[in-house]
Amino acid sequence: MTAFWVLAPIMVIAALGILFVRKAVHAALLLAVVMISLAVLYAALDAPFLFAVQIIVYTGAILMLFLFVLMLVGVDASDSVVETIRGQRVMAVVAGLLLGLVLVTGVGQISLGAGVGLADANSGGNIQALATILFSRYVFAFETTSALLITAAVGAMVLAHRERLVPKPTQASLAAQRLRDYQDKGTHPGPLPPPGVFARHNAVDTPALLPDGTASEASVSRVLAARGTVRSAPALADDIEELQRQIGDAPHAGRTGSASAEEENL
Amino acid sequence: MHALHEVVHAPVVDPSSASGVFTLLWLVIALPLAGAAVLLLGGRFTDRWGHLLGTALPIGSFVLSLWMFIDVLGRDSADRQVSQHLYTWIQVGHLDVGMDLLYDPLSSLFLLLITGVGSLIHVYSIGYMEHDPRRRRFFGYLNLFVAAMLLLVLSENYLGLFLGWEGVGLASYLLIGFWQYKPSAAAAAKKAFVINRVGDIGMSLAIMLFFVTFGSTSFTVISASADRASTGTLTALGLLLLLGACGKSAQVPLQAWLLDAMEGPTPVSALIHAATMVTAGVYLVVRSSFVFDLAPNAQTAVVVVAVVTLLWGAIIGCAKDDIKKVLAGSTMSQIGYMMLGAGLGPAGYAFAIFHLLVHGFFKANMFLGAGSVMHGMDDDVDMRHYGALRKAMPVTFLTFSMGYLAIIGFPGFSGFWSKDKIIETALADNWLVGLCAIVGAGVTGFYMTRLMLLTFFTDKRWEKGVHPHESPKIMTIPLIVLAALSALGGVMLIGNWIVDYLAPVVGTPPHENAPLPAIVVTLIAVLVVAAGVTLAWFLVGKRDVPRTAPQQVSPVVLAARNDLYGDAINDTLVVNPGRRVVGGLLTFDRYGVDGTLTGGPVAIGAVAGQLRRVQNGFVRSYALSLLGGVLLVVLALLAVNLA
């Protein structure tokens, strides 16, 4: 029972965490905690096969599938914990507490007594015993699950499959399209400019500078621009000026960042 | 007042089987009916020759009628009723109605009038409707009209008569509304149809009562057993028949449709007013003499209706400026005279028919004459725009004059003889009725003189660009024929011929002990008419006639111009209460009946409309209700287990 009393509070706290964390990734990790703890409890309950399956199938496969989909879907407004349906949260909490209360008191009312234990059943090995039951009494249900799994796999493929409505563009047609765009809208036909490469800065969040000293917006990813994590070009010179100020020789002290940065590039 | 009727019993209808020319009796009806079928079903393929066929067939009927008439004249007076059984029409339980035709002196005269005057009107219509694109259809309707009227007068039972009766109603509806693109014509047709239906209710109720009382609708059966029915039943029958006659013959209180019926083409007016439709009521009363003779109260009702109508129509005729409406008012008035004659019992039946015949001549003559005038005046009907047309239209003027002299009862002309006889009979029956008839004659003299003066004399008041001209020969020849008949129609009274001829059908008039000698009555009537004519001469002929009707007039004139408020009376007594009742029923139906039936669904719908808000589309809300349900189930389980 030691394992139980150690793990039970951890599981409850982790489960409650799933309710309150904002980010879905954190929820997935907390769920992993609950599941691994569960696996340990299975082991404590004389179910070594389920222990392994819980780890491998649940934590290993299913939860990873969750994380995989999370990466695909990304972050959006649904992560917000602000309630939109009036009264939903209050009612949910009240109903949930009531359910918990009823279940716990209901279970508490029953005295189960000391259990039979699985020493007899597992005498020939847990896995062998399970296999004996599974392939005799539950063989029909077992075979049905195979149909279920195949159906699920096919269903997932059908759902994920996207019909191609237009022919796949070839390189020639893409080039032609680029030139058409240039003709119609003046879009630059060549590749986008790479990020800026400076003496001290060389990363995708660093914009390249145009000849007039302004930053080129096309040189950094739009996602970074939307997040507001793009470095501002004038700030790139800040540390140089800081050094010069420390040296005491400040020939360009009066000049503004933009111009000094330009000079630095040259 | 009916003491003189008591000794008289209406003769029994007892026809012999048809033989000789009378085996062709069905053909009289079939010819115009075939014409209507060909013209109406043949469509535009018959456009080129349809009017000729439509004219030839009624003429064929006329020739047949004339042949039969001559044949019947040669027979003994007791042997003049002939019937022809065509086929069994309806046979249900005790109801056994045959399609039987009855030819007797009464229907023989009607046959001649309908086919004769009808044919002349057809001939006239060839010219009158020449430029109408739907002339072929017009002739089809005319033939249908004639066929229905012939069936009406030839049928041997009330059900067959009713068939013709309804056919006449249908044809009149089609013809009055012939220029259906005019809203007024469509409304007039509908009005005529609806008011006729009111009369038809009386007619159909009478037929049902005949069947209940006598077990048959045949004239032969009913006339033989009429005296077995109670007086109350006979009075009810008489009043119901009178209601039917009022509707068809435009008698008060069902007179309102007649003036509006002038919206139809003029030949239609002539046909309705002279030869067919409106005479049907008189025919019905005379044909049902075996009922009326035994129901004095019903006869009194007929007389009252007749007197009111003859004065009513005459007063309306005095104030109208529309030439056709003046003639329509005069028709109403003259039909009143006929009904008066018919209401006086065996003493008056023959004179009613006599007046009906001569009226058919002179009224057809005058209507066709009015059509000729309108033809020359670019379809203008306002007499205030006429004047001095006697030079421009000599033939029309002369023929119209014959009709005029006939209708006012100028001594020697046909109307003189017929009207005089009715007045004499009325005076012998009741002095008040006779007085009213004489006054009506005077008023007739006034308004007809006014019409003559406004149209053919006085100054020219023509619209600009109107060049009156005489109508073509095809229109004037029927006028001439009818004018001759108008003038000479009185020959039928020579030696009391018509009375004797009709005696097998309507009975022999009793010898009256008249309060005044006949010559004195005649003199008084002529003097009253002369007074009316003179009054018209001084009021109209001696003065300048304004081109628009004066607005500052006495209430009497105003009332007469508005048809003595016939429409207003109908509206107040029938139409508006009917509308209110229907409106009330509609409200009751909508909120009472429908409300009860739909209230439940509506309530459920309202509740559902609110409940559906639960379906807000949010999965989490649904999950919450799911959890609520689970809670309930678990609690219930616990409660059951712990209890």
Added chain:
Amino acid sequence: MSVTPYIVLSSILFTIGCVGVLTRRNAIVVFMCVELMLNASNLALVAFARQHGNLDGQIAAFFVMVVAAAEVVVGLAIIMTIFRTRRSASVDDASLLKY
């Protein structure tokens, strides 16, 4: 050894999963909460297996895992499809099927 504490823990985890399904809006997190509920019931099954001394409960837990795997595959595919067309993984945004 009594299994009552296991059952109580199972009830608590199940309730937490329930509330999570009702309150979280990210479809993937909702799914995780469903998994939590399934796991809680698995725990109860395994505990009862031990209590009664036969392995049927463990077999049942095994089948629950299989079904959960199938469900997750299809469910995540559905979430992907919805996200692809609506650019949103919020369960509240897919609320057109209503009154």
